[in-house]
Amino acid sequence: MLKLKTPGWVEKPIQPVNTLQIFITNRCNMRCKGCFYAHKLDNISDMSLEQYKTIVKSYAAYVKKIILLGGEPLLHKQIGDMIIENHKYNISTTIYTNGRNIEILKDLPNIPVEIRIGVFGNTLTEKPLSKIPSITHPVKIVFMLRKDNISELNNVALSAESRFNCQTLYLSSIRDISVTKDYWKDTEETINNEDYALLIQNFMKTEARKPIPSRRLGCAYGARLVL
Numbered sequence: 271m272l273k274l275k276t277p278g279w280v281e282k283p284i285q286p287v288n289t290l291q292i293f294i295t296n297r298c299n300m301r302c303k304g305c306f307y308a309h310k311l312d313n314i315s316d317m318s319l320e321q322y323k324t325i326v327k328s329y330a331a332y333v334k335k336i337i338l339l340g341g342e343p344l345l346h347k348q349i350g351d352m353i354i355e356n357h358k359y360n361i362s363t364t365i366y367t368n369g370r371n372i373e374i375l376k377d378l379p380n381i382p383v384e385i386r387i388g389v390f391g392n393t394l395t396e397k398p399l400s401k402i403p404s405i406t407h408p409v410k411i412v413f414m415l416r417k418d419n420i421s422e423l424n425n426v427a428l429s430a431e432s433r434f435n436c437q438t439l440y441l442s443s444i445r446d447i448s449v450t451k452d453y454w455k456d457t458e459e460t461i462n463n464e465d466y467a468l469l470i471q472n473f474m475k476t477e478a479r480k481p482i483p484s485r486r487l488g489c490a491y492g493a494r495l496v497l
C-alpha cells in the first residue's frame with residue numbers, strides 16, 4: 271500500500287482488520303482479460319438482500335469490515351441497503367469497483383464507505399483509469415500489475431493523484447481463482463515474485479518521489495506534489 275505524502279508516495283504497512291469479503295453479484299458491465307472471477311460471471315445472478323442479511327448477522331460478532339465484491343457490486347440494486355445493514359452492526363463497508371458505474375455513489379446512503387477502484391492500467395489496457403469519470407468522493411486506486419502493463423505504473427500513480435486526489439494507491443499482482451476455485455494461483459500474466467519485488471523497489475527508489483515540474487507549477491496544494 272502506498273500513501274501520498276508530499277513530496278511523493280511512500281510505502282505503508284497494511285493494518286490487519288477482521289474482514290469479510292462478500293461477492294454480492296455475478297453480473298459485471300465489463301469482460302476483462304484475466305478476470306479472476308470470469309468463471310462465475312453471468313448476466314443475472316445477484317445475492318438477495320435476505321441472504322446478505324443472514325450472512326452479516328452470523329459474522330457480525332467477528333468482523334469489523336465487509337468488502338463488497340462481484341462482478342461489479344455497484345450494479346446491485348440493493349447495495350445501499352447492504353451498507354445500511356453493515357452500519358447497523360457497526361461494521362464498515364469497502365466496495366471494490368471497476369469504476370464504470372461510479373456516479374451511482376451519489377445515490378448511496380449517507381454513511382462513510384471506502385471505495386477502491388481496480389484498474390489494469392492508465393490508458394493502454396482494457397480496464398484503464400483514464401476511462402473512469404472524476405468524482406469528488408474520496409477513492410483508493412488498486413493497480414493490478416501484470417506482465418503487459420508494467421509500463422503503466424508511473425502514469426497510474428500520477429493519474430490517481432492528479433485526477434482523483436487519491437491518497438492511497440494499492441499495487442497488486444494479478445492472480446486467478448477460476449481454476450482452483452479455492453486458492454489464488456499465478457497465471458501466465460503474473461509477474462514472478464523476484465521481478466515483482468524488483469519492480470516495486472525500483473519504482474519506490476526512483477519514480478515514486480520524483481518531482482514533476484509541470485505539476486509543481488499549477489499545483490493547488492502548493493509546495494511540491496510529486497509522484
Ligand code: SF4
Pocket residue numbers: 298299300301302304305306307308340341342368397
Ligand atoms: S471488472 Fe472485475 S469482475 Fe468485471 S470483468 Fe473486469 S476483472 Fe472481472
